[in-house]
Amino acid sequence: MKILVAEDDRFHANYILDAISDALPEVTETVHALNGAEAEAEALGGAYDGIVMDLQMDGRNGIDAARTIWSHRPDSRILFWSNYADQAYLRGIARIVPEASAYGYVLKTASRERLTLALRAVLLEGQIMVNHELHQLQRKGPYDSALDESEYAILLDLALGLQDKAIAKRRNMSLRTVQNRLLSIYDKLGVEDAGGEMLNKRVRALNCAIRSKVLNLQVLESANAEYERWRQRD
Structure with missing residues (x-):
């Protein structure tokens, strides 16, 4: 062996x-x-x-x-x-x-x-x-961040800076589906309760995801490399 x-x-x-x-x-x-x-x-x-x-x-x-x-x-x-x-x-x-x-x-x-x-x-x-x-x-984390795989993929795209239309194209979803998934992500990461209209929800979602260790640097680096491979194929 x-x-x-x-x-x-x-x-x-x-x-x-x-x-x-x-x-x-x-x-x-x-x-x-x-x-x-x-x-x-x-x-x-x-x-x-x-x-x-x-x-x-x-x-x-x-x-x-x-x-x-x-x-x-x-x-x-x-x-x-x-x-x-x-x-x-x-x-x-x-x-x-x-x-x-x-x-x-x-x-x-x-x-x-x-x-x-x-x-x-x-x-x-x-x-x-x-x-x-x-x-x-x-289970000791501050958020109920039980994102499903579709939501997690969109969260990664969000972290890479993709707009909703680009996410829809990459994930082969309708724009409405992406926007609904984003609302679910915000809810699960506690964005609605973290500052109201004063904060940018997309940025706040990433802040919550990083602090709750749903995202980290190594995973973002891998996601970026995966995105570059996709972009070159597209």
């Missing part, structure tokens, strides 16, 4: 390599990539049974690296691990994971027992596993 670890922090790299050694005696080889770009090259150039992917790395984040890997090898088993419990990361991963692929998300603050369970469940057994602590932390 051959495992790829993508981690740019030496301390965390040593920790996860040691954890893999303990949790997966089936592993015969472990390769360490220092960043997302290196992880992509390794994953596409070699036969790996599983990947542990840090989400925040200089140069190329884990979501973008995973998207590239999955686009070429959709059966890749990837366990993401991170210091952050942002809803944005879970949304970003859910948008790119191929159907029926095994993946997981575990916090770096998780216990060694929880990490061992995640490593074996995702990389060895091919299960989907998300650290239960993520859901506990997310």
